[in-house]
Amino acid sequence: MTAPTPWQLPPPRIPLVDRDAQRDDLDARLSLAGATGRPTRYLVTGVPGVGKTAFAVDWLNRLGARFPDGQLYADLRGGDSRRPDGTREVLAGWVGALGAPSVPEHIDHLVGLYRSLTRGRRMVVLLDNAGTEDQVRPLLPAGDSLTVITARRRLPGLALDGYHGIELAPLDPEHDGLALFAAVLGAGRVEAEPDHALRIVCGCGGLPLAVCLTAAEYASRPHRPLRDRPHHVEGIDTITDTIDDIVAALPDDAKTLFARLGLHPGTTFTPSALAALAGVRRADVDPPIRTLLDRQLLAPGPASSGGETFVLPEVARHPAAAASRALPQEEQDDARRGLYLGYYVATASVAAQLLEPEREFALNDPFPSATTEYLDDVAAAREWFDGEHAALTTIILVGCDDGCPEAVHLLVDRQWSYWLQVRSGDHVVTAHRAGLRAARLCGDHDAVGRMLTSLALVLPAPESTEALDLLTEAENLFRAGGKDLFAARTLHYRAVVLTKAHRPDEAAAAHGEAIPECVRLGEPRVAGLGLERLARWAHRKGDHGTPAVLAAALAAAAHSLLTTARDPMNTALAALTWAEVELACGRRDNSKKLVSAAERTLRRHYPRQVPGACDRLARWADAIGDPARATAYRVEAAALRAQAHDGASGGTA
Structure with a gap:
């Protein structure tokens, strides 16, 4: 047969x-x-x-x-x-x-x-x-x-x-996941409660099996509203149990890394960050990464010019978090410290050094065995800050509660130039308040002084009274500690706050007090910034009898000091001020040369400054009798601000 x-x-x-x-x-x-x-x-x-x-x-x-x-x-x-x-x-x-x-x-x-x-x-x-x-x-x-x-x-x-x-990837919850949910449950109930249906599908992580089992649970109870989420769906536990079995069978190095992934504040991980989290050298983290990739407990992340990145699949997030909570508290603290200080602060220091070359950062302090990303230029530094924005913000907000306040104030400090050049907003003020709290918890007087001054500078104009009080506290703190240079800087910052508060004469007086002290103490950059502000003030006073040649001399001195201090962004901004004053003095050709050089530097390296620079350049173009050029600058400024509103770079000079 x-x-x-x-x-x-x-x-x-x-x-x-x-x-x-x-x-x-x-x-x-x-x-x-x-x-x-x-x-x-x-x-x-x-x-x-x-x-x-x-x-x-x-x-x-x-x-x-x-x-x-x-x-x-x-x-x-x-x-x-x-x-x-x-x-x-x-x-x-x-x-x-x-x-x-x-x-x-x-x-x-x-x-x-x-x-x-x-x-x-x-x-x-x-x-x-x-x-x-x-x-x-x-x-x-x-x-x-x-x-x-x-x-x-x-x-x-x-x-x-x-x-x-x-x-096969999980389904997009908003489209295919919702369509699958409706196919099993019935379109009528989904259409009656679309927002609750979408939340249910998102809670299933886009996994078809979980979506179908959850839909079947609702289908078995036809009068149960979708807003009433079930605490338990028969069959979904099988998925969790399967993940637990996979984790239990991992080699020790991969099991350690997976458990510590739940401690990471971000959603995208680089190999260097994972090495710091695991407490191993960069070269030694590759084997456990390969194991987790093979077991589908880690997945390739978005493309990055800095190299490969990884993400936790949705189905692995809860198991990773549970594994992290099961770690001994001491191990959790050590892992977070290694990640926060040994990776994020260390790499942020490298990035900040590229963005602010005139300032010296302690790149290996306070975590000597740091693991950092390789960042070779300003663009790479900005891209790293952009890509890690969510993780950095989370560390700043929770770092004190995680027992690592040192990381909080250091990360706020390291992002100062990035925030000035690329990203601004209310979150910057929130971050600085967290940084000040962290510095006070650490008992680090220098850090407290830095956080006081930077918080004062990011507060909006209506809060100038608080800003001035913060600067007074910072100045007293620095003088008590014998930090005369830092105290002199607070005088300059006081002038900046007064300018923002539309109190120009008081600001000019404060600059007049700060500049000689900064020169005496060997701080050409801050002195140059003060001179540039004084030049603007004197130029505006020109209508009331202040000679234009005085404003021109102040602007030229500011440009010279900032060039000496190797501060190309503020040198370019000072050149714009000098160009405006030179035009008022009748030196049109020199004014054009200064504008050309400043515009080239700002466009190439400091995009956030371009909208504000375009406003000034439009006024300058009006003054030289070139209305078409002035209109082009104004149109560009408006377009860049619209981009900034949508999340792209932009701002004011």
């Missing part, structure tokens, strides 16, 4: 959405393999619950006519040696299904019989939930059969066996 054709694929379980691109890719590769005679072998990977089996079954069932000699299926159970479905049991069942009258005892003989029986047949073989490459290889059929493997791991070694890999 002839054995029946085996037809073992399980029936479809859940509706498929958002998998057309992957299905089309497999169709195209299958056609190419048929034309070239290559093996037709495919590996479908993804996190637990992403729908690997459903996708594979759906695609293979569409190919029945092309593979008429049967379908073989085995659930390999992730290679778990504690479970009974081993290789021999799978092969024994298959050769019996293919008509073998008896089953050889020896595994090698069994593999040989299996391949003899599949040679000359066109079959489909689905190896579901594979655990290792070695587990898969004895189950590969001979001849022209099609083999598909699903696995939670990436199994890179199968590339040697001719496998093409496809990785």
